[in-house]
Amino acid sequence: MSRIIFVCLIFAAIITLQTEIYGAEQGEQQQPPADANAEIQEYIKKYGYTDKSSSTVAAQPIPMIQSDQPQPAGGAPKDLAGRVKLYVNKLGSTAQISDQTFGKNQLVKLGSKAVPHLNDYLLKDKRTYVRIQIARVLGIIKDELAIPSLEAAAASQYPALNKTCVEAIAGIGGRFSEESLSRIESSTKDEAILAAIKEAKEKQKKQIK
Secondary structure, X not given: OHHHHHHHHHHXXXXXXXXXXXXXHHHHHOOOOOOOOHHHHHHHHHHOOOOOOOOOOOOOOOOOOHHHOOOOHHHOOOOHHHHHHHHHHHHOOOOOHHHHHHHHHHHHHHHHHHHHHHHHHHHHOOOHHHXXXXXXXXXXXXXXXXXXXXXXXXXXXXXXXXXXXXXXXXXXXXXXXXXXXHHHHHHOOOHHHHHHHHHHHHHHHHHHO
16 A cells, blocks of 8 residues: 555656646746847736747737827827817918918817817907818818807908808708808898808708709
Protein backbone atom coordinates (compact mmCIF):
# COMPACT_ATOMS: atom_id res chain seq x y z
CA MET A 1 0.00 0.00 0.00
CA SER A 2 2.78 2.41 0.90
CA ARG A 3 4.46 1.69 -2.44
CA ILE A 4 1.24 2.63 -4.30
CA ILE A 5 1.02 5.91 -2.38
CA PHE A 6 4.67 6.62 -3.15
CA VAL A 7 4.15 6.03 -6.88
CA CYS A 8 1.08 8.31 -6.91
CA LEU A 9 3.07 11.10 -5.25
CA ILE A 10 5.79 10.79 -7.87
CA PHE A 11 3.23 11.06 -10.73
CA ALA A 12 1.64 14.08 -9.06
CA ALA A 13 5.02 15.78 -8.78
CA ILE A 14 5.77 15.11 -12.45
CA ILE A 15 2.41 16.53 -13.58
CA THR A 16 2.91 19.64 -11.43
CA LEU A 17 6.39 20.19 -12.87
CA GLN A 18 5.10 19.84 -16.45
CA THR A 19 2.34 22.34 -15.77
CA GLU A 20 4.81 24.91 -14.43
CA ILE A 21 7.12 24.45 -17.41
CA TYR A 22 4.20 24.83 -19.87
CA GLY A 23 2.99 27.95 -18.09
CA ALA A 24 6.46 29.50 -18.22
CA GLU A 25 6.72 28.79 -21.94
CA GLN A 26 3.32 30.36 -22.57
CA GLY A 27 4.33 33.42 -20.59
CA GLU A 28 7.45 33.79 -22.72
CA GLN A 29 5.38 33.58 -25.90
CA GLN A 30 3.07 36.35 -24.73
CA GLN A 31 5.92 38.86 -24.17
CA PRO A 32 6.06 41.70 -26.70
CA PRO A 33 9.12 42.31 -28.87
CA ALA A 34 11.97 43.99 -27.03
CA ASP A 35 12.23 46.83 -29.56
CA ALA A 36 8.60 47.93 -29.17
CA ASN A 37 8.18 51.44 -27.79
CA ALA A 38 6.93 51.94 -24.25
CA GLU A 39 3.41 53.06 -25.24
CA ILE A 40 2.83 50.08 -27.50
CA GLN A 41 4.29 47.72 -24.90
CA GLU A 42 1.77 49.02 -22.38
CA TYR A 43 -1.14 48.32 -24.75
CA ILE A 44 0.22 44.91 -25.71
CA LYS A 45 0.59 43.86 -22.08
CA LYS A 46 -2.92 45.08 -21.30
CA TYR A 47 -4.78 43.75 -24.34
CA GLY A 48 -2.57 40.86 -25.46
CA TYR A 49 0.00 40.19 -28.13
CA THR A 50 -0.51 38.63 -31.54
CA ASP A 51 2.39 36.46 -32.71
CA LYS A 52 3.04 37.21 -36.41
CA SER A 53 4.18 33.62 -36.96
CA SER A 54 0.84 32.28 -35.76
CA SER A 55 -2.47 32.28 -37.62
CA THR A 56 -4.43 32.72 -34.41
CA VAL A 57 -5.10 36.00 -32.65
CA ALA A 58 -4.05 36.02 -29.01
CA ALA A 59 -6.28 38.90 -27.89
CA GLN A 60 -8.51 41.75 -29.02
CA PRO A 61 -7.02 44.48 -31.26
CA ILE A 62 -5.32 47.46 -29.68
CA PRO A 63 -7.82 50.34 -29.31
CA MET A 64 -7.35 53.75 -30.91
CA ILE A 65 -4.93 55.97 -29.01
CA GLN A 66 -6.57 59.11 -27.62
CA SER A 67 -4.53 61.47 -29.80
CA ASP A 68 -5.88 59.70 -32.90
CA GLN A 69 -9.54 60.21 -31.96
CA PRO A 70 -11.46 62.36 -34.49
CA GLN A 71 -11.94 65.95 -33.31
CA PRO A 72 -14.76 68.38 -34.17
CA ALA A 73 -14.15 70.37 -37.37
CA GLY A 74 -11.93 73.41 -36.94
CA GLY A 75 -10.90 72.43 -33.43
CA ALA A 76 -14.36 73.40 -32.19
CA PRO A 77 -15.54 72.90 -28.60
CA LYS A 78 -17.35 69.64 -27.92
CA ASP A 79 -20.45 71.29 -26.43
CA LEU A 80 -23.17 72.41 -28.85
CA ALA A 81 -23.47 75.98 -27.56
CA GLY A 82 -19.73 76.48 -27.89
CA ARG A 83 -19.67 75.16 -31.45
CA VAL A 84 -22.60 77.34 -32.52
CA LYS A 85 -20.90 80.39 -31.02
CA LEU A 86 -17.65 79.60 -32.84
CA TYR A 87 -19.36 79.13 -36.20
CA VAL A 88 -21.54 82.24 -35.78
CA ASN A 89 -18.37 84.23 -35.15
CA LYS A 90 -16.97 82.75 -38.36
CA LEU A 91 -19.98 84.28 -40.13
CA GLY A 92 -18.80 87.65 -38.86
CA SER A 93 -15.26 87.24 -40.15
CA THR A 94 -14.14 90.16 -42.30
CA ALA A 95 -10.71 88.66 -42.98
CA GLN A 96 -11.61 85.84 -45.35
CA ILE A 97 -14.78 84.88 -47.18
CA SER A 98 -13.73 81.25 -46.72
CA ASP A 99 -14.23 81.64 -42.95
CA GLN A 100 -17.81 82.77 -43.51
CA THR A 101 -18.46 79.87 -45.86
CA PHE A 102 -16.94 77.43 -43.37
CA GLY A 103 -19.09 78.78 -40.53
CA LYS A 104 -22.25 78.59 -42.64
CA ASN A 105 -21.56 75.03 -43.76
CA GLN A 106 -20.82 73.84 -40.23
CA LEU A 107 -24.03 75.39 -38.86
CA VAL A 108 -26.04 73.71 -41.60
CA LYS A 109 -24.41 70.38 -40.69
CA LEU A 110 -25.47 70.81 -37.06
CA GLY A 111 -29.06 70.93 -38.30
CA SER A 112 -32.15 71.24 -36.13
CA LYS A 113 -30.29 70.82 -32.84
CA ALA A 114 -28.63 74.19 -33.47
CA VAL A 115 -31.90 76.04 -34.16
CA PRO A 116 -32.64 77.18 -30.55
CA HIS A 117 -29.17 78.75 -30.33
CA LEU A 118 -29.44 80.27 -33.80
CA ASN A 119 -32.81 81.78 -32.89
CA ASP A 120 -31.13 83.63 -30.01
CA TYR A 121 -28.34 84.95 -32.21
CA LEU A 122 -30.82 86.00 -34.89
CA LEU A 123 -32.71 88.17 -32.41
CA LYS A 124 -29.86 89.40 -30.18
CA ASP A 125 -26.68 89.67 -32.24
CA LYS A 126 -25.74 93.28 -32.95
CA ARG A 127 -24.11 92.50 -36.30
CA THR A 128 -26.78 92.84 -38.97
CA TYR A 129 -24.78 91.03 -41.65
CA VAL A 130 -24.35 88.08 -39.26
CA ARG A 131 -28.09 88.00 -38.59
CA ILE A 132 -28.74 87.94 -42.34
CA GLN A 133 -26.51 84.91 -42.75
CA ILE A 134 -28.12 83.18 -39.77
CA ALA A 135 -31.51 83.69 -41.42
CA ARG A 136 -30.17 82.05 -44.56
CA VAL A 137 -28.85 79.12 -42.54
CA LEU A 138 -32.24 78.67 -40.86
CA GLY A 139 -33.89 78.71 -44.27
CA ILE A 140 -31.61 75.88 -45.37
CA ILE A 141 -32.13 73.81 -42.21
CA LYS A 142 -35.91 74.12 -42.69
CA ASP A 143 -37.05 73.63 -39.10
CA GLU A 144 -40.45 75.10 -38.16
CA LEU A 145 -39.10 76.05 -34.72
CA ALA A 146 -37.23 78.87 -36.45
CA ILE A 147 -40.36 80.51 -37.89
CA PRO A 148 -41.34 82.65 -34.84
CA SER A 149 -37.82 84.10 -34.59
CA LEU A 150 -37.61 84.70 -38.32
CA GLU A 151 -41.00 86.42 -38.27
CA ALA A 152 -39.91 88.67 -35.40
CA ALA A 153 -36.63 89.53 -37.12
CA ALA A 154 -38.51 90.34 -40.33
CA ALA A 155 -39.94 93.41 -38.59
CA SER A 156 -36.54 95.04 -38.07
CA GLN A 157 -35.39 98.40 -39.41
CA TYR A 158 -33.05 96.71 -41.89
CA PRO A 159 -34.71 95.92 -45.26
CA ALA A 160 -32.08 93.35 -46.29
CA LEU A 161 -32.58 91.39 -43.06
CA ASN A 162 -36.37 91.58 -43.36
CA LYS A 163 -36.30 90.27 -46.93
CA THR A 164 -33.91 87.43 -46.04
CA CYS A 165 -36.09 86.36 -43.11
CA VAL A 166 -39.17 86.28 -45.33
CA GLU A 167 -37.32 84.17 -47.89
CA ALA A 168 -36.17 81.81 -45.13
CA ILE A 169 -39.72 81.40 -43.81
CA ALA A 170 -40.95 80.66 -47.32
CA GLY A 171 -38.13 78.16 -47.78
CA ILE A 172 -39.17 76.24 -44.67
CA GLY A 173 -42.62 75.68 -46.15
CA GLY A 174 -45.69 74.09 -44.60
CA ARG A 175 -48.78 75.46 -42.89
CA PHE A 176 -46.90 77.44 -40.23
CA SER A 177 -44.82 79.05 -42.94
CA GLU A 178 -47.90 80.12 -44.88
CA GLU A 179 -49.57 81.54 -41.76
CA SER A 180 -46.43 83.47 -40.87
CA LEU A 181 -46.15 84.98 -44.34
CA SER A 182 -49.80 86.03 -44.20
CA ARG A 183 -49.25 87.81 -40.87
CA ILE A 184 -46.20 89.63 -42.20
CA GLU A 185 -48.04 90.59 -45.38
CA SER A 186 -50.93 92.12 -43.45
CA SER A 187 -48.67 94.12 -41.14
CA THR A 188 -46.18 95.73 -43.54
CA LYS A 189 -46.10 98.21 -46.37
CA ASP A 190 -42.52 97.47 -47.34
CA GLU A 191 -42.61 96.82 -51.08
CA ALA A 192 -39.50 94.63 -51.02
CA ILE A 193 -41.02 92.37 -48.38
CA LEU A 194 -44.38 92.26 -50.15
CA ALA A 195 -42.62 91.33 -53.39
CA ALA A 196 -40.65 88.61 -51.59
CA ILE A 197 -43.85 87.21 -50.08
CA LYS A 198 -45.59 87.24 -53.45
CA GLU A 199 -42.66 85.43 -55.05
CA ALA A 200 -42.57 82.89 -52.20
CA LYS A 201 -46.28 82.14 -52.53
CA GLU A 202 -45.92 81.62 -56.27
CA LYS A 203 -43.10 79.14 -55.66
CA GLN A 204 -45.22 77.30 -53.11
CA LYS A 205 -48.09 77.02 -55.59
CA LYS A 206 -45.75 75.56 -58.21
CA GLN A 207 -44.46 73.03 -55.69
CA ILE A 208 -48.01 71.94 -54.85
CA LYS A 209 -48.79 71.41 -58.55
